[in-house]
Amino acid sequence: MKKLLKYAAWGVGGIILLILLAMAYFAATFDPNDHKQQIIDSVKAEKDRTLIIDGDIKLTFWPKLGANLGKVSLSEHQSEQEFASINSAKVALAVLPLLKNSLVIDTIYIDGAKANIVKYKDGTTNYDDLLSNEEDAESTDVTLDVQGIHITNSAVNYVDETQDAKYSISEFNLTSGRIALAEPIDLDTNFAITANQPAVNAKVNIKGIFFNGAEGKHFKIKDLNSDIQGDLLNGKNMDINISGDIDAQPDNIIFLINGLKLVASGNFDGVQQSVDLDVPSINIENDKVKSNKVTVSIAQSKANDHLKLNMVLADMKGSPKAIESSGITGDLSMVQSKRTVTSKFSSPFSGNVEALIFDLPKLVGQLDIKDPSLPNGAMQGTFNLSAHTDLNKELANSQFNLVLADTKLNGDIAVANFKNTPNIKFNLNADKLDLNKLLGASNKSESKDSKPADMSALSSLLLDGKLKIGSIIYDKYVVSGLNLGLKADGKKVAVSGLNLKVNDSKVKGVLSVSQFAKPLYTFDLDIDQLNLNDYINEAQAETKTTGNEAIDLSALKALNANGTLRIGKLNYGKTKVSNVRIDLKADDGVATLSPFSASLYGGKMKGSLRLDARTTPNIAFKQTLSGVSVGPLLQDTINNDMLSGKGTIKVDVTTQGNTVNNFKKSLAGTSSLALADGALKGVDVAGSIREIKSKVNFLKTKESAADDSKKTDFSELTASFNIKDGVAHNNDLAMKAPILRLAKGDSKGNIDIGNEKISYLAKPTIVKSLKGQGGSDLDSLSGIPIPMKISGTFAEPKYGLDFSAVATGLAKAKVLEKIGGEKGAAVQELIGGDNKVEALKGLLSKKKKSADTPTDEAKTEETPAKKEESIKDQAKEGLKDLLKF
Numbered sequence: 001m002k003k004l005l006k007y008a009a010w011g012v013g014g015i016i017l018l019i020l021l022a023m024a025y026f027a028a029t030f031d032p033n034d035h036k037q038q039i040i041d042s043v044k045a046e047k048d049r050t051l052i053i054d055g056d057i058k059l060t061f062w063p064k065l066g067a068n069l070g071k072v073s074l075s076e077h078q079s080e081q082e083f084a085s086i087n088s089a090k091v092a093l094a095v096l097p098l099l100k101n102s103l104v105i106d107t108i109y110i111d112g113a114k115a116n117i118v119k120y121k122d123g124t125t126n127y128d129d130l131l132s133n134e135e136d137a138e139s140t141d142v143t144l145d146v147q148g149i150h151i152t153n154s155a156v157n158y159v160d161e162t163q164d165a166k167y168s169i170s171e172f173n174l175t176s177g178r179i180a181l182a183e184p185i186d187l188d189t190n191f192a193i194t195a196n197q198p199a200v201n202a203k204v205n206i207k208g209i210f211f212n213g214a215e216g217k218h219f220k221i222k223d224l225n226s227d228i229q230g231d232l233l234n235g236k237n238m239d240i241n242i243s244g245d246i247d248a249q250p251d252n253i254i255f256l257i258n259g260l261k262l263v264a265s266g267n268f269d270g271v272q273q274s275v276d277l278d279v280p281s282i283n284i285e286n287d288k289v290k291s292n293k294v295t296v297s298i299a300q301s302k303a304n305d306h307l308k309l310n311m312v313l314a315d316m317k318g319s320p321k322a323i324e325s326s327g328i329t330g331d332l333s334m335v336q337s338k339r340t341v342t343s344k345f346s347s348p349f350s351g352n353v354e355a356l357i358f359d360l361p362k363l364v365g366q367l368d369i370k371d372p373s374l375p376n377g378a379m380q381g382t383f384n385l386s387a388h389t390d391l392n393k394e395l396a397n398s399q400f401n402l403v404l405a406d407t408k409l410n411g412d413i414a415v416a417n418f419k420n421t422p423n424i425k426f427n428l429n430a431d432k433l434d435l436n437k438l439l440g441a442s443n444k445s446e447s448k449d450s451k452p453a454d455m456s457a458l459s460s461l462l463l464d465g466k467l468k469i470g471s472i473i474y475d476k477y478v479v480s481g482l483n484l485g486l487k488a489d490g491k492k493v494a495v496s497g498l499n500l501k502v503n504d505s506k507v508k509g510v511l512s513v514s515q516f517a518k519p520l521y522t523f524d525l526d527i528d529q530l531n532l533n534d535y536i537n538e539a540q541a542e543t544k545t546t547g548n549e550a551i552d553l554s555a556l557k558a559l560n561a562n563g564t565l566r567i568g569k570l571n572y573g574k575t576k577v578s579n580v581r582i583d584l585k586a587d588d589g590v591a592t593l594s595p596f597s598a599s600l601y602g603g604k605m606k607g608s609l610r611l612d613a614r615t616t617p618n619i620a621f622k623q624t625l626s627g628v629s630v631g632p633l634l635q636d637t638i639n640n641d642m643l644s645g646k647g648t649i650k651v652d653v654t655t656q657g658n659t660v661n662n663f664k665k666s667l668a669g670t671s672s673l674a675l676a677d678g679a680l681k682g683v684d685v686a687g688s689i690r691e692i693k694s695k696v697n698f699l700k701t702k703e704s705a706a707d708d709s710k711k712t713d714f715s716e717l718t719a720s721f722n723i724k725d726g727v728a729h730n731n732d733l734a735m736k737a738p739i740l741r742l743a744k745g746d747s748k749g750n751i752d753i754g755n756e757k758i759s760y761l762a763k764p765t766i767v768k769s770l771k772g773q774g775g776s777d778l779d780s781l782s783g784i785p786i787p788m789k790i791s792g793t794f795a796e797p798k799y800g801l802d803f804s805a806v807a808t809g810l811a812k813a814k815v816l817e818k819i820g821g822e823k824g825a826a827v828q829e830l831i832g833g834d835n836k837v838e839a840l841k842g843l844l845s846k847k848k849k850s851a852d853t854p855t856d857e858a859k860t861e862e863t864p865a866k867k868e869e870s871i872k873d874q875a876k877e878g879l880k881d882l883l884k885f
Contacts, residue, residue: 645678
């Protein structure tokens with residue numbers, strides 16, 4: 001038997017020796033690089049991918065089986081685009097443990113690994129073809145034991161086309177200790193991560209000992225120390241540090257937390273915020289709960305505004321189904337400009353950790369507010385609420401009551417479905433909100449932000465509630481009877497039952513907001529009466545302007561609206577209109593009001609207004625006023641009483657500019673008017689002509705300022721204007737008056753709107769034997785054009801009659817009736833010549849010189865001034881005698 005065993009041992013030993021000799025010979029003679037092309041061809045044939053092996057493959061067979069690879073890359077399926085690559089990799093495993101079905105691997109070294117993972121819109125991935133078929137895979141129980149992993153300078157990119165999401169990990173480095181099944185793993189890693197959903201751009205450092213039991217039922221972290229810096233969680237320059245120990249077995253309701261600390265800070269929309277959480281210990285085990293006090297501090301600051309909240313959850317005890325604490329206590333301090341707010345609060349606390357149900361049955365507190373702008377410089381208040389939360393069912397509800405000064409606010413709120421789309425239901429009631437007392441004068445401010453408000457948060461929640469407030473007082477405005485419903489479905493927020501009173505105005509209608517990232521306001525509102533004078537700051541209204549102040553239409557860039565507004569009666573300044581109808585469409589800095597209609601001053605207006613604030617402010621105004629009494633309209637709108645009558649006015653103009661003066665000087669377009677039974681105020685043409693009989697000098701144009709007591713009546717007046725560069729030109733003014741007629745083409749001139757000046761010449765003619773304004777006593781002037789000049793400024797217009805031209809017309813008329821013979825030539829000279837003084841002198845000096853006619857010597861002694869004055873006097877007296885005045 002001994003020999004048999006001896007021979008058997010020698011036989012087995014010989015076989016082992018032969019195997020070892022064969023392996024040594026194979027290792028010495030086999031070169032895997034001779035088979036590189038075969039490997040590459042095999043990958044191409046089986047996977048339709050291109051494998052590139054740049055360096056040499058080095059193999060070892062004893063005492064460890066290992067491989068050392070140089071640069072290797074693998075392409076996408078059926079493409080030359082790179083899928084994954086490594087700069088170098090080294091791995092080795094012990095041979096003898098394989099005989100015991102144990103996989104013992106030395107430290108794995110990987111450098112410069114890169115992978116591009118894509119999930120396509122149809123749910124497939126770009127690595128599906130590399131996965132093994134489970135039906136072909138053999139089931140084996142292998143014990144894994146890796147001495148460590150060392151990864152440097154690696155990266156992974158992941159694209160999820162189904163969510164339009166992109167994630168990238170770069171600069172990835174990892175060092176691990178021993179990795180074995182059911183054993184803790186010592187890890188130290190750092191990397192950079194970027195993503196677009198949610199937006200992340202940060203650097204991460206994680207160090208600790210991690211354990212993950214079978215099927216994820218036991219999770220443990222010891223000596224955790226992690227730090228994240230960058231942009232994430234909608235914050236900028238975030239710095240998050242988490243440390244401590246966590247041991248969790250959720251299925252067995254075991255949670256052991258020791259020394260857990262969270263310190264985080266960051267900037268959120270310009271507000272610096274920080275959180276400091278300290279959990280010394282929480283033990284939930286063996287149907288018992290025990291903890292030390294948990295503290296949390298929250299702070300935020302922006303410029304000179306600061307807020308800090310401190311809370312303490314006292315020691316807890318009990319069982320997972322019923323834990324109790326002496327309560328939560330806390331304090332709050334806030335500084336906003338000159339206002340300070342302090343508060344202290346407390347509440348009992350109870351809960352069921354197993355069912356994840358927690359209660360704050362009575363949270364009560366006081367408020368102390370100090371602000372120089374408040375009545376008496378301060379006010380106090382109290383609040384109390386109860387809260388119940390069921391995390392398993394994702395339900396929470398609360399009832400609250402707040403008393404602050406003479407404001408009493410109460411209601412309830414319920415929230416469901418925390419994880420996905422929160423569903424919020426609420427009721428809010430108040431007898432009065434006096435914002436003058438609550439806010440104070442110094443805290444009333446107007447936002448000038450030209451960016452649309454971002455309401456994106458509304459797309460991820462549902463709202464359904466009611467708001468009922470007896471009265472809201474703000475500044476000099478009082479909103480009463482507010483009772484409405486508010487509902488949001490993730491796509492739109494709708495206000496229903498809108499029926500309230502603002503000062504003396506009753507407002508009814510519907511209002512909704514959609515497209516939350518760039519809010520679209522849709523409305524249909526009715527206002528019975530609106531006095532805009534109540535909403536205009538008196539100091540602003542009285543401020544004198546030069547017209548060069550910048551026009552700010554930037555608010556239009558933030559307005560995206562579509563709706564209809566109806567106003568029964570509207571007052572602005574002295575202007576009064578009714579039955580106003582405005583349809584508004586506004587988007588991307590362009591607002592169109594069409595129709596823009598109303599009833600006013602016995603007539604109606606209808607047209608449109610377009611405002612474009614995208615670059616240089618641009619306005620297009622088109623309006624037709626029909627059957628309107630012009631006099632009261634001009635008086636109430638521009639405080640001007642120069643024209644009266646009833647008829648139609650049409651305006652179609654555009655303009656642009658950054659100031660009012662630019663607007664006026666850039667006006668272009670057309671305008672027209674047709675009036676009946678009115679008057680041109682400030683001048684009495686008939687009265688001015690009557691002055692011819694006595695004191696008016698025929699040889700000069702008399703110019704005088706407008707006189708409010710004078711007017712020229714007309715039965716019809718029409719005119720059209722072409723407007724360019726702020727100047728309105730007219731050449732077709734036509735007017736019918738009791739003693740005057742003005743035909744088209746008998747007048748022309750400009751109205752310089754930009755510089756507020758007038759330069760106009762009209763040539764009306766006298767109508768014979770018409771009643772009204774004493775027309776019969778001017779029959780002798782019938783048919784004679786009477787040039788009338790209008791000049792000056794809008795504020796101080798001047799009217800002038802050219803009486804020398806009147807005299808010429810009179811002379812011509814008399815010549816036709818009475819003059820002939822040898823005086824014909826002289827009369828002709830008077831009519832057509834340039835020197836009318838000499839012509840009149842010649843006409844009146846045909847008689848022989850009288851004895852007292854001065855001699856040549858006497859004439860020589862006369863001064864030129866006296867000579868000219870003498871000639872004029874003779875001409876006047878002679879003309880009066882000739883015309884029988």
